[in-house]
Amino acid sequence: MSNRDWIARSRASLWHPCTQMKHLEAMPPLPIARGEGPWLIDYEGRRYLDAISSWWVNLFGHCHPRINAALRDQLDRIEHVILAGCTHAPVVELSERLARLTGLGHAFYGSDGASATEIALKMSFHYWRNSGRAQKTGFVSLKHGYHGETLGALSVTDVALFKDTYAPLLRHTHQVMSPDWRLAEPGESAEAYALRAAADLERHLEQHADATAALIVEPLVQGAAGMAMYHPVYLQQARALCDRFDVHLIADEIAVGFGRTGTLFACEQAGVRPDLICLSKGITGGYLPLSAVLCSDAIYAAFYDDHAARGFLHSHSYTGNALACRAALAVLDLFEGGKVLEANRDKAARLTAMLAEVAAHPRVEHFRHLGMIWAFDVKDAEPGFSRAWHERALAEGVFMRPIGNSVYVMPPYVIGEGEMHLIARVCRKLLDARD
Ligand SMILES: Cc1ncc(COP(=O)(O)O)c(C=O)c1O
Numbered sequence: 261m262s263n264r265d266w267i268a269r270s271r272a273s274l275w276h277p278c279t280q281m282k283h284l285e286a287m288p289p290l291p292i293a294r295g296e297g298p299w300l301i302d303y304e305g306r307r308y309l310d311a312i313s314s315w316w317v318n319l320f321g322h323c324h325p326r327i328n329a330a331l332r333d334q335l336d337r338i339e340h341v342i343l344a345g346c347t348h349a350p351v352v353e354l355s356e357r358l359a360r361l362t363g364l365g366h367a368f369y370g371s372d373g374a375s376a377t378e379i380a381l382k383m384s385f386h387y388w389r390n391s392g393r394a395q396k397t398g399f400v401s402l403k404h405g406y407h408g409e410t411l412g413a414l415s416v417t418d419v420a421l422f423k424d425t426y427a428p429l430l431r432h433t434h435q436v437m438s439p440d441w442r443l444a445e446p447g448e449s450a451e452a453y454a455l456r457a458a459a460d461l462e463r464h465l466e467q468h469a470d471a472t473a474a475l476i477v478e479p480l481v482q483g484a485a486g487m488a489m490y491h492p493v494y495l496q497q498a499r500a501l502c503d504r505f506d507v508h509l510i511a512d513e514i515a516v517g518f519g520r521t522g523t524l525f526a527c528e529q530a531g532v533r534p535d536l537i538c539l540s541k542g543i544t545g546g547y548l549p550l551s552a553v554l555c556s557d558a559i560y561a562a563f564y565d566d567h568a569a570r571g572f573l574h575s576h577s578y579t580g581n582a583l584a585c586r587a588a589l590a591v592l593d594l595f596e597g598g599k600v601l602e603a604n605r606d607k608a609a610r611l612t613a614m615l616a617e618v619a620a621h622p623r624v625e626h627f628r629h630l631g632m633i634w635a636f637d638v639k640d641a642e643p644g645f646s647r648a649w650h651e652r653a654l655a656e657g658v659f660m661r662p663i664g665n666s667v668y669v670m671p672p673y674v675i676g677e678g679e680m681h682l683i684a685r686v687c688r689k690l691l692d693a694r695d
Contacts (some may be wrong), residue, residue, distance in 0.1 A: 261303060262303055266291035270289055295322025297323075298322075298671060298672045300314075300322070308658065312660060312661055312668070312671075316520070316541050317544075320591070320673060322546075324545065324590075326594060327547055327587055327591065330589065334586035339581075340581050340582055344579075350585035354585045355367040357589070358552060361524060362539075364536070365555065365556075365557060367554050368552065368554075369581075370540075370551040373515075373538070374409055376552065377408045377413035377512060378413055378574075380512075380538050381399060381412050381473075381510075383536060383574075384535075384536060386572060387563070390570050391562050396507075397473060398472040400435070400476075401435055402439070403436065404488060405435070405476070406419055406484030407514075415430040416476050418435045419484055436457070436460045437460035437461070439453065439457035453491070454491035454497070455497065458494055458501070461501055465504075465505040469507055477511065478513075479526035483515040485663075486664055496532055499533075509534045509535050511538070512538045513526060513537055514551070517537075517543070520542065524595070536554070536556070536559065548583055549578075550581065603673070607632075607673075608631060610680060614684035617688055618688055624691065632670065633669070635667065635669070637665050645664075645665055652693070656686040658682060669687075671683070
């Protein structure tokens with residue numbers, strides 16, 4: 261069947277996420293027949309470089325032989341079993357390894373990122389209730405933050421397009437200043453601005469800590485805000501303030517975890533340990549939906565009791581899915597065996613150098629880079645800029661989806677030299693070709 265057939269059947273039978281379906285009349289979805297490393301290949305053999313890692317999930321490319329082999333092996337053992345009342349090797353081994361890597365424990369599993377956010381919020385709230393401080397029910401998050409789109413997660417998300425329509429369904433939460441350095445005053449350093457943002461958090465907690473269960477943040481990079489980046493001092497301040505005011509710090513490492521910012525977890529760059537960490541996306545290398553929340557021993561201990569109602573009351577049918585856990589174990593094996601973070605540092609330096617002309621382009625401002633994420637803002641972006649860039653990049657063989665006027669690159673770690681040149685060349689060409 262041709263691309264056209266799949267497009268027609270897709271439009272007739274399914275509802276694409278984050279999409280006004282009518283827009284597909286003008287810009288149809290890309291039908292993908294297969295993947296090969298960082299490449300997506302359509303039904304007519306055309307190849308597209310997956311420059312955004314299939315929504316930030318893919319780490320080691322598509323159809324990686326080691327992850328494939330782990331899944332094939334697991335398929336002949338057990339694909340899935342209920343985790344209430346049962347356990348199995350992949351979920352135990354994964355929990356043990358995640359605990360060693362994060363310094364937190366007792367992994368609780370969900371499926372998508374948003375379910376991890378829900379779990380972390382409920383766990384924090386219930387901890388305070390079990391600890392005799394039932395008035396601590398509030399949540400605080402950063403302006404322009406994103407934590408998913410189920411109702412609880414959307415309540416702590418601050419992206420107007422996703423949130424405004426559903427506002428009547430949501431819980432009221434507080435948003436404090438974002439440390440995004442693009443918002444600094446002229447002459448103000450990223451660090452000074454982050455400290456100013458932390459002072460805003462301090463003011464909020466001074467007044468509301470008694471009613472606040474947790475602060476939830478995306479460490480170092482606010483992805484959906486257009487890859488907004490901030491100085492690690494903010495996380496250090498946030499940790500100190502959460503300690504001082506008895507508020508949990510939830511690190512939503514769903515997008516930034518597993519090496520994306522240059523360290524295995526972004527919090528490491530600030531030397532802080534959160535009370536709860538949310539993991540998903542890259543955890544399975546982009547193979548299968550899986551998320552996990554790990555917590556401090558103190559949180560776990562507050563639930564350990566004879567009474568069922570003091571236990572954590574939450575479940576998903578696919579919790580701890582054996583196939584997904586095996587994929588995650590294969591991903592951790594690749595990290596351990598392959599000096600991935602070191603190799604990424606070299607690649608990052610190469611791509612940053614290749615993007616020098618992009619960074620200096622007259623249409624570009626706020627060029628930024630951290631680990632395996634690059635982003636810049638296009639000053640004169642017209643309405644419809646993001647869709648136009650997406651289409652033009654596709655015509656050049658690169659799959660990108662700018663967020664507003666922020667163009668970003670977040671490639672799989674297996675990206676090679678020629679592919680990095682392609683990204684740099686396409687960004688330059690699109691910037692030179694005015695709308
Ligand atoms: C920081 C962050 N948290 C949560 C989520 C939600 O994850 P999911 O889309 O898997 O529900 C995302 C998704 O982009 C994210 O970037």
